[in-house]
Amino acid sequence: GQQLNQSPQSMFIQEGEDVSMNCTSSSIFNTWLWYKQDPGEGPVLLIALYKAGELTSNGRLTAQFGITRKDSFLNISASIPSDVGIYFCAGRRSGGSNYKLTFGKGTLLTVNP
Amino acid sequence: GAGVSQSPRYKVTKRGQDVALRCDPISGHVSLYWYRQALGQGPEFLTYFNYEAQQDKSGLPNDRFSAERPEGSISTLTIQRTEQRDSAMYRCASSLTDASGYPHYEQYFGPGTRLTVT
Numbered sequence: 001g002q003q004l005n006q007s008p009q010s011m012f013i014q015e016g017e018d019v020s021m022n023c024t025s026s027s028i029f030n031t032w033l034w035y036k037q038d039p040g041e042g043p044v045l046l047i048a049l050y051k052a053g054e055l056t057s058n059g060r061l062t063a064q065f066g067i068t069r070k071d072s073f074l075n076i077s078a079s080i081p082s083d084v085g086i087y088f089c090a091g092r093r094s095g096g097s098n099y100k101l102t103f104g105k106g107t108l109l110t111v112n113p
Numbered sequence: 114g115a116g117v118s119q120s121p122r123y124k125v126t127k128r129g130q131d132v133a134l135r136c137d138p139i140s141g142h143v144s145l146y147w148y149r150q151a152l153g154q155g156p157e158f159l160t161y162f163n164y165e166a167q168q169d170k171s172g173l174p175n176d177r178f179s180a181e182r183p184e185g186s187i188s189t190l191t192i193q194r195t196e197q198r199d200s201a202m203y204r205c206a207s208s209l210t211d212a213s214g215y216p217h218y219e220q221y222f223g224p225g226t227r228l229t230v231t
Contacts, residue, residue: 003155031218042117042204042222043156088155092218097169099144099208099216103155 006089006104013079014112021087021107022073029091032065032072033101037086046087047074079111115139117223119205125229126195134190134226136205143209144216147180147190150202150225162188163216195230202227 005024013019023032031050035043047058049065049072056063062075072089089104118137126132138145143164148156149172159172164185173179177195182188192199206220 003157006155033218040224042206042224044222045219048218090155099146099161100158100169101156101220103157105153105155 004089004091004102004104006107008107009105010108010110012110012112015079015081017079019076019079019083019109020073021089022071023089023091023104024071025091025102026070028069028093029102030069030094030098031092032063033090033092034061034063034072034074035088035090035103037088037106039085043088076109079109081111081113084109084111117205117207117221119203119223119226121226122224123227123229125231128195128197128230130195131191131193132195132228134192134203134228136188136190136207136223138186138188138205138207139221141209142207142221143185144207144220145182145188146206146208146220147188148204148206148222150204152201156204156222159190161216192228195228197230200228200230 033048034046036046037043047063052069053067054065060077086106086108088106090101120135145162147159150156160180161169162182165182177193180190202225204225206222208217208220211217
């Protein structure tokens with residue numbers, strides 16, 4: 001099935017560094033979502049974006065909804081060890097199938113203390 | 114409050130056997146979803162329920178896969194005559210509806226059932 005293009009696939013950084021990851025699609029989405037998945041758990045929603053160009057922050061996390069509605073990025077500032085995990089972007093369309101989320105393949109983040 | 118629960122957490126089965134995976138959504142969540150997540154991939158949509166009605170089963174890979182939610186709460190995903198390619202993490206999610214009656218964008222995921230077919 002379709003998956004969004006998410007990059008990078010993995011990142012290994014030092015504690016305190018900033019992190020950036022992005023997601024692109026060949027088609028338009030009306031909502032972009034960023035999830036984090038910890039080992040042994042299901043994905044948990046971090047940030048939701050509803051409007052093209054929107055920039056939203058949640059603590060050390062900042063995400064943007066691209067103007068073309070085909071991309072989004074997530075930044076994490078001043079990383080800490082508990083930021084370790086897999087980050088997924090997901091897109092959602094409006095209309096009849098608006099319940100359906102299309103996910104990226106994930107970015108595995110490792111933070112070295 | 115209690116989140117989405119799934120059972121079993123791990124299931125090992127022999128090729129050709131049937132398996133039933135259970136999902137208990139968050140109380141009051143009328144929307145329920147099943148996803149399949151292969152190693153190194155994001156979740157992929159399988160099917161969606163609104164109360165007890167299966168509104169979309171377009172993501173089910175073939176007719177060996179079926180799902181039901183007879184009373185609008187607990188759901189079961191059944192895979193008949195399992196094959197090795199069915200091995201994956203199966204995740205359930207649930208959500209409320211928004212003010213317009215559409216499924217809310219925030220889906221709460223369960224811990225998943227790791228299925229291994231040998």
